[in-house]
Structure formats: structure tokens, C-alpha cells
Amino acid sequence: MNVDSQQAAFDDHHDDPGDLPVMRARFEHNGSPRYMLYTIKRHGFDRDHGFHLDVELVSDELEGGVETVEARLQDGEADLIDIDYISTARERAEGASIVAFHPYGRTVGGLVTPEETDIEGLTDLHDYRIGVVRRVDKNWILVRAACREFHGFDPEETATSVEAGSKVALTRMLQDGEVDAILQFWPIIPEITETGPFREVFPVADLVQRLSGTDRKLPVSTFLTSETFLDERTETVRRFANAYRDAVNLLVEDDDLWEELGQRLMTYDDPNVVTAIRDGWRDMVVRDWDHETVEGMEQLFDHLLKVAGPRTLGVDQIPEGTFRPEVTIR
CATH class of the missing domain: 3.40.190.10 (Periplasmic binding protein-like II)
Incomplete structure (x- = not known):
């Protein structure tokens, strides 16, 4: 299913933000966060938590060597994206003013x-x-x-x-x-x-x-925003985290919702495909994190650095300030 068809499904639930603070979400049209984003819009979880989530789907092509969503955030055209934390560390080390404030999941x-x-x-x-x-x-x-x-x-x-x-x-x-x-x-x-x-x-x-080396399910991808947005709109970031938790809870429990997602957002609405994606998403997603989670992510990075080296990773350390778990930890 192309970008325009999926965007139309979101636009059906885009209303006037009024006086609510706006968070501009820019996500790949073939990435799994779109299921969660659609759920937030479909059920009004953003309004329930006092903000307006503006969702635009984009392609996964590269722009200047980085993925489109990363380029949007770095150019100031987005407030919310998700990428893996190795890429986050790499881009931040190169000067990008981006921070990870909440986990998404084991998106490999x-x-x-x-x-x-x-x-x-x-x-x-x-x-x-x-x-x-x-x-x-x-x-x-x-x-x-x-x-x-x-x-x-x-x-x-x-x-x-x-x-x-x-x-x-x-x-x-x-x-x-x-x-x-x-x-x-x-x-x-x-x-x-x-x-x-x-x-x-x-x-x-x-x-x-x-x-x-751990059984603890570690998130590989996180939600990112700019340092400026986080500093100026901290409460909006927290509100997104709460809307995200509501959406995850519903997606984990409601099988009927996945049928709707198959019809509106998936290329194939074959029940076997939808069920496989549903089960994979539920196994992948991470609701929350804490400082122990971040320590595990740092340990995995150190292990990858030791095995693969900085040339392969494109970065030799996770820069200070990359992770901001204290913003959304309950």
C-alpha cells in the first residue's frame, strides 16, 4: 500500500488542534510505528492527554546519507521520529541535536x-x-x-x-x-x-x-525529538508517552483492531499476514524503560563496538545526553 493511501487513513482522524500543543510525527510508511500512531489518532488518545499529534507518513529513502525521517527531525520539520539507538548515537556524535526520550521496541x-x-x-x-x-x-x-x-x-x-x-x-x-x-x-x-x-x-x-547476554527484552529503537523541543515542550513529550502506553495496551489486547489495521495500513490484508504482523509487533514492543534498561542498551553497544569496531558502527561511543529516560519514567 502506497504512502498516499495510508496517509488518507490518518487524515480521516486528523482534526483541528485548536489550542492544544502540537507534536509533528514523521514516520516511514512501511514502518511498524504506524500501527501505534493510527491507534492514537483513531481512539483520540492524543486529545485525551492534552495534545495534538500531527502524523505524516514519508518514504524510507535516503536524503543526504540519512533516512528521510532523520532528515526531517534534523531540519526542524518534525518533532517526533523513531530510529535505532546506534544510528542515534552516530548522528548525535556528528552534531545532530537529537535525544532519545522513550523506548519503542526490538525493531530488528x-x-x-x-x-x-x-x-x-x-x-x-x-x-x-x-x-x-x-x-x-x-x-x-x-x-x-x-x-x-x-x-x-x-x-x-x-x-x-x-x-x-x-x-x-x-x-x-x-x-x-x-x-x-x-x-x-x-x-x-x-x-x-x-x-x-x-x-x-x-x-x-x-x-x-x-x-x-541477558534475557531482558532490550529496545533497539527509541522515540526521538530535538533537544530544543524537549526543553521547551517537556510536558508535551510526557503526554505523548502516556498516549503511547494507552495505544500499546489496546494493541496488545484487541485482535479486532488489527483487522482494521490490516485493511487500512497493510499492503496485504490476508489474515495470515495480519496475524503474523500482530504477533510480531506484540513480541517486539516495549512499554516503558528505566535506568537498568538503558544500562543494558549501553552494554549491548559496548559489545557491538568490541566485536564490530567503530568503523562498522560508525561511532565509537554513545555521546553523553543521548538517552533521557528521566523524562518519561513513571
């Missing part, structure tokens, strides 16, 4: 191949063409780190990574046979495996847990 992907393939796990990646959105994508970094830590090789050296530039192009590369496997993001995988001769070999979430 999986390795997808044609059904008829000899690839069964990490040790089989040698000599294959592996499609990635870009080489600094978290899925590729995690796969490289796991291969180096557990199997003593780096697939960047023994396989061929092929950059697609977007999630849509990545799927097309697999379907057209341009690559032997892809590291696709989790919400898109059911649309591939349920509708074509493809299978998921392994989820990257398993690698996150192995590398972190």
Missing part, C-alpha cells in the same frame, strides 16, 4: 531467502550475495557482530553485501533474484513469506539477546 529484522536455498544459519553466509538497506543498517551490523563473536568470520569479507537504499527496493532485489538473501525489517517479512516462495531463516532479535 530477519534473514529471508528463497525456499530452495542452502542457507540455514549464520555459518552458511559465505560467498552469497546478501541484500541490505545500507551497510550501516543495524541488522547487518548485528549479523556481522554475531558471526565474528560466535563463528570467527566477518561476512562483510566472506560474502558480498549489496545495498538497496530502501526497504521496498530490498524486497524487489530478492524477488528479482539479484541477491541470494536479504536482511529485511520484521514487519515486511510476513508480506514476503506468506505471499511468495520465501522463508525466514532466523530473526535478528535472537542475535540481539545472544550478544547482550
Whole structure:
């Protein structure tokens, strides 16, 4: 489903903000946060908490080397996005005035191949063409780190990574046979495996847990805003966090809501696809965090840095002030 069709679903629930403070949310049209954002608008959770959430969906193309949503935030055209915290650290280290104020979830992907393939796990990646959105994508970094830590090789050296530039192009590369496997993001995988001769070999979430050395579900992606917006609109940020919790609670409990999401926001409203995305979302999402959560995220980063190195991560430390958990901790 294209950007315009999905945006129309949101516009049905966009009303006049009146005197309410406005938070401009800019999110990818094929990213999983749109389910939560739609729920907030559909059920008026933003108004319930005293603010107006203005949602605009954008493509996942790159602008000047960064994803579109990142560019919007850095250019002052957005107040709310989500990206993984490795990218947040990288951009902040390069001078971007962005901060992570609340977790979203374990938003990684999986390795997808044609059904008829000899690839069964990490040790089989040698000599294959592996499609990635870009080489600094978290899925590729995690796969490289796991291969180096557990199997003593780096697939960047023994396989061929092929950059697609977007999630849509990545799927097309697999379907057209341009690559032997892809590291696709989790919400898109059911649309591939349920509708074509493809299978998921392994989820990257398993690698996150192995590398972190903990059973605690760690968020990989967080919600971001600018330092200026956080300083000037702290209460609006807190109100979003409360609306987010309300939406998560409903999405975890209400199966009927997912049927509506399938009809309005998904390319395929096949019940099997919708159910797979629903279950994956519920397993991925993180309602809240605390300082212990942040410590775990920092430990995972340190482990990735040790295994993959600063060149692979694009940053050698998480800059001070990247995480602001005290803003939204209950």
C-alpha cells in the first residue's frame, strides 16, 4: 500500500488542534510505528492527554546519507521520529541535536531467502550475495557482530553485501533474484513469506539477546525529538508517552483492531499476514524503560563496538545526553 493511501487513513482522524500543543510525527510508511500512531489518532488518545499529534507518513529513502525521517527531525520539520539507538548515537556524535526520550521496541529484522536455498544459519553466509538497506543498517551490523563473536568470520569479507537504499527496493532485489538473501525489517517479512516462495531463516532479535547476554527484552529503537523541543515542550513529550502506553495496551489486547489495521495500513490484508504482523509487533514492543534498561542498551553497544569496531558502527561511543529516560519514567 502506497504512502498516499495510508496517509488518507490518518487524515480521516486528523482534526483541528485548536489550542492544544502540537507534536509533528514523521514516520516511514512501511514502518511498524504506524500501527501505534493510527491507534492514537483513531481512539483520540492524543486529545485525551492534552495534545495534538500531527502524523505524516514519508518514504524510507535516503536524503543526504540519512533516512528521510532523520532528515526531517534534523531540519526542524518534525518533532517526533523513531530510529535505532546506534544510528542515534552516530548522528548525535556528528552534531545532530537529537535525544532519545522513550523506548519503542526490538525493531530488528530477519534473514529471508528463497525456499530452495542452502542457507540455514549464520555459518552458511559465505560467498552469497546478501541484500541490505545500507551497510550501516543495524541488522547487518548485528549479523556481522554475531558471526565474528560466535563463528570467527566477518561476512562483510566472506560474502558480498549489496545495498538497496530502501526497504521496498530490498524486497524487489530478492524477488528479482539479484541477491541470494536479504536482511529485511520484521514487519515486511510476513508480506514476503506468506505471499511468495520465501522463508525466514532466523530473526535478528535472537542475535540481539545472544550478544547482550541477558534475557531482558532490550529496545533497539527509541522515540526521538530535538533537544530544543524537549526543553521547551517537556510536558508535551510526557503526554505523548502516556498516549503511547494507552495505544500499546489496546494493541496488545484487541485482535479486532488489527483487522482494521490490516485493511487500512497493510499492503496485504490476508489474515495470515495480519496475524503474523500482530504477533510480531506484540513480541517486539516495549512499554516503558528505566535506568537498568538503558544500562543494558549501553552494554549491548559496548559489545557491538568490541566485536564490530567503530568503523562498522560508525561511532565509537554513545555521546553523553543521548538517552533521557528521566523524562518519561513513571
